Amino acid sequence: MLKDLFRKQKKYATIPSEHAKKDIPEGIMQKCPRCGAISYTKELEKNLKVCKNCQHHFSMSAPERIKVTVDEGRFFEFDVDLLSEDPLSFPNYQQKVKQDMEKTQLNEAVVTGEGTIGGYPAVVGVMDSRFRMGSMGSVVGEKIARAAMRAATKKYPFILFSASGGARMQEGVLSLMQMAKTSAALERMHRERVLFVSILTNPTTGGVSASFSSLGDINLAEPEALIGFAGRRVIEQTVRQKLPEDFQTAEFLLKHGQLDEVVHRGEMRETLIRILDLHSGKGENHE
Known part of the structure; x- marks a missing residue:
């Protein structure tokens, strides 16, 4: 009898039943x-x-980013009615855009509008990598260019969060034209002496990194964000050299003078408020 108490118990793996699996909400962890x-x-x-x-x-969605950056209830969106066309009749392009619209509840890969950050008015743009990997098509370029022009007209600083895989191949050369269009709009801001703060998040690559996202009066980035134009393998094959492990990270770009600061997300809003405060000329008098 005592022998039975100390005998080894067989170990069995427990496999959750289909019913138990359904009881666990998807995405809880x-x-x-x-x-x-x-x-x-x-x-x-x-x-x-x-x-x-x-x-x-x-990664953060555009609505999430706006919520943690802009003062509550103080964001008014621009150009909600702009929708992508299919100029090249690219196979399944319109279908994929519609799927992303349903998935993200957004009309395009960037949200633009105006609001206040710490009480300071600003034009704000946020790219969303869930929508066609944040790729820049005609509508994305148009919305960013319009936001920049509005900022220049109103003399409001322009704050833009980039997150993109680059130009949108399904729109061909029209997507590449957005690089020139957005850069020209930012040049108008420069002539009007209006502040442009560019924040590069993970990832910011291709035609976006090669145009508006790198043209800020102040360029910030989140830690370890992937930032670059071509892929590591392509560059290594071109230059025939092994690249550093931290190549194309925010920290690498900061070290080589392409960024002004790498800012932790928890400090980003306060950093932007300090920049806007300094730019306003109010300095320490602002409460």
Whole structure:
């Protein structure tokens, strides 16, 4: 009898039933791609979608970014009615755009508007990588150019968060033309002496990194953001050299003078307020 009490019990793996799986809400937890730490989604969102274990910055949607940057209830969106066309009759392009519209509840890969940040008025643009990987088509370029022109007219600083895979190939040369269009609009701002603050987030690549996102009077970036034009392998094959491990990261660009500062997401809003405060000329008198 005593022998039975101490005998080894067989170990069995427990496989959750289909019913149990359905009881667990999808997306309740997220795994950090950098350190592997598991976090409750709600806790992650409270921490501005930054991993508490390793400080990895998860991607943010445009609505999320606006919510944590602009004063509550003080954002008024521009150009909601602009929609992408299919100038090249590219296979399945319109279908994919419609799918992204349903998935993101956005009409395009960038949201622009005006609002206040710490009480200071500003024109704000935020790219959303969930929509066609934040690629720049005709509508994205047009919305950013219009936002820049409005900023120049109203003499409001322009704050733009970039997140993009580059120009949108389904629109061919029309997408490449947006590089010149947006750059020309920013030149108008420069002539009017209106501040442009560009914030590069992960990833900012291709034609976006080669145009408006790199033309800020002040260029900021989030930690470890991927920023570059061509891919690492293409560059290594071209220059026939092994590139540094941190190549095309925000920290690498800061070290080589292409950024003014790398700013943690938790400090981004206060950093922007300080910049706007300094630019306003009010300095320490602002309350």
